[in-house]
Amino acid sequence: MSQRNSDGKRSAREALQEQRAQDAARAKRKRTLVVAGGVVAVLGIAAVIGVAASGHHGSTTPQSGTPAAAPSGATGTDSLVIPVGAPDAPSTLTIYEDFRCPACDAFETQFTPTIHALEDSGQIKTEYHLVTLIDGNLGGSGSLNAANAAACAQDAGKFRAYHDVLYANQPDEQDDKFADKNTLLTLAGKVPGLKTATFTACVNNGTHDSWVQKSNDAFGNSGFNATPTILLNGKSIYGTNPALTPDSLQQMVTAANKGKQPAKVTATPS
Incomplete structure (x- = not known):
């Protein structure tokens, strides 16, 4: 095999390895973004649920429209x-x-x-x-x-x-x-x-x-x-x-x- 052909094959292998490394790096970044996005979404949902639960727990007032039935003879x-x-x-x-x-x-x-x-x-x-x-x-x-x-x-x-x-x-x-x-x-x-x-x-x-x-x-x-x-x-x-x-x-x-x-x-x- 000539030196020229040998150099060409090494260059091709090196180019392929570099491309694979780049592809792997992109895939890793994509997985990281997906996981991070999922965590943010879960935290956001949890926050909404927490606010709603907190609001419900803290309220002792009857729901709007619930009649306050006064006892007979009540005044004032x-x-x-x-x-x-x-x-x-x-x-x-x-x-x-x-x-x-x-x-x-x-x-x-x-x-x-x-x-x-x-x-x-x-x-x-x-x-x-x-x-x-x-x-x-x-x-x-x-x-x-x-x-x-x-x-x-x-x-x-x-x-x-x-x-x-x-x-x-x-x-x-x-x-x-x-x-x-x-x-x-x-x-x-x-x-x-x-x-x-x-x-x-x-x-x-x-x-x-x-x-x-x-x-x-x-x-x-x-x-x-x-x-x-x-x-x-x-x-x-x-x-x-x-x-x-x-x-x-x-x-x-x-x-x-x-x-x-x-x-x-x-x-x-x-």
Whole structure:
């Protein structure tokens, strides 16, 4: 073989090897781009799913268009007040409370007899605003479910009695016992005539859940940030110095009602 032919063959082999090396390099770059593009796509999808999941988890507000079914006889702005006592009583006691709240239970234990006596003598009417702070702080649904059940009792004209039963049987704050609707229904058996098929369906179906959530949202926008919050004729009177007592509450109401006639109460409010 001549030197010329030998050089030609080496050149051809070298050219082929160079071409193959270039082809391999291009193929490697293509695979890298495909993998990188796939990772970006997966991360993008994950981000979208994460945002959607985060938005869903963080929202406790009913979906747009869900009606907030107010209980029978509810009054006030957006019908968010459950009233107890004669409507024309000369003074108004406003109570914001959460059925899971231990401080609310302490208030009720100390003040319930006095409040009932003032209601039943026509000196005050009480306006209840139901709140779900403990559900938000500790998790669970006991505040919501108990408030819905209390609203169902309002439908039956037995809010006051059932309200008192719930506080008399309030579990430990860490024990979300009121999340169990069977517990709420069992406690309803302590109120004569309350545990009917209609009440049971109202509790089990969460008929007033959206209304309770709306009430809690209104509390969040009220400027108050703790339960219980107690107002007499619009003025905060609980958690102040000197501390409120049943006697001082009675004295405050007497002073506020001076020169005014008490309402005529024909029957003890339920």
